[in-house]
Amino acid sequence: MPKKIIAGNWKMHKTAPQTAKFLDELISKLPFTEAQVVVAPSFVNLAEATALTKNTKITVAAQNMHQAEAGAYTGEISAPMLTAVGVNTVILGHSERRQYFGETDGNLVAKVDSAMNHDMTVIFCIGEQLADRNKNNHFNVVEYQLRDGLFHLDKKFWKNIVVAYEPVWAIGTGETATPEQAQEMHAHIRGVIAKSYGADLAKNVSILYGGSVKPENAQLIFSKPDVDGGLIGGAALQVDDFIAIINAI
Template sequence: MARKFLVGGNWKMNGSNQLVSQLVKALNEGSWSSNVECVIAPPAPYLASVRSGVREAVGVAAQNVWVDPKGAFTGETSTEMLKDLKIDWVIIGHSERRSIYGESDELVGKKVAAALKAGLKVIACCGESESERDANKTTEVVFRQIKAIADQLSAKDWANIVIAYEPVWAIGTGKVATPQQAQEVHKEIRDWLAKNVASEVAEATRILYGGSVSAKSSPDLQKEKDIDGFLVGGASLKDKEFLEILNSRQ
């Protein structure tokens, strides 16, 4: 089964009206292969303007969502709000949400389930810290994180999930896992899905690599069999470089 390559751009807490206009203009005027899907994730205050401004072929994701559809949850964003704004994707479980805001594996799983129930598509993040990698706990950590998601879902739910493997030690540090390191973990994830969910799910689920992806590193990373795209951080704020990454798929 051919898995369509996906390049996501996570803007994190960066942006202004000027930057939004610049990046949206670049995506509207840029071009990339029809075999590559593009999804961008601006901060919540800019979701509406990005969705109304960028061409329909570009998916727009929220960077977070809450588990309840509405209620007294000050500062949170609901699935109903995202659907009302015609937002079709959400990133859940990013390492910054886990480490800074204390989101547990269980909460991440519940968020994924709530988003899917609302009809959103999910980029679900997983990844180990540098100390965990040094202790040879990479797969232990990643499998634990994915299991907490799988425990909330049925096999059919996976049709709307993309996994993003983001080694924490490579996020915003300039360090990038070698193509071989990334491929090794991606294959382990796919094997886990085959064993614990379903072989069909393992074959169909796209697994992205994230962690200081750049125009320089993306051409070699995209050659690996089990790397189905990228979740790009800082480079997604540079219009020319992000377009280069979108066009790195061969």
């Protein structure tokens, strides 16, 4: 069975004091849950976040990382830097990284490999643009992103892979894929994985939905059999909203 996961991607939000306040409140209010709860603060707040969540059930993730171990890459952060402060999970391939920072499938293969070399967990993001869906090409786009970014991996590494399906047209727009649309794509993703790696592996891969998940719609989305949780954006910035989404799983 795949692990249930609720991950909050904070993007470029929250100062150090705001991070501490949020986590203190989240820890005090966190309900009992078998789901894994993940928060992804900005780079400058990762060390404090890992310290604050030590001995809790909250996992701290990075929002991105560079593929090189070290080097003349001004402004970048490497896997060894993350693991040294206790961060062992990273989000890779988010559509905002692809769109605004020109990340390519080649970049992402190298980043995934670096994460695997350091035994990190990768939340790997894939998703189509609205134009792709309007042309009925969304299944192909998502399959190519999945294959190009992850299918070079040996089977043994998939224990460290979480897939996050985020239709780009639903990120930060207020638009949300219907529960049926989410299930349809998640089932497709699981089927693509099964074709290359076998049904046993595919049925154990966590596939998250991201794209304007809110307390109001979370339960319906999470009720679908191939939706194993969510990668949450704006609603993860408010403690009560985030807890409501955790409760929905």
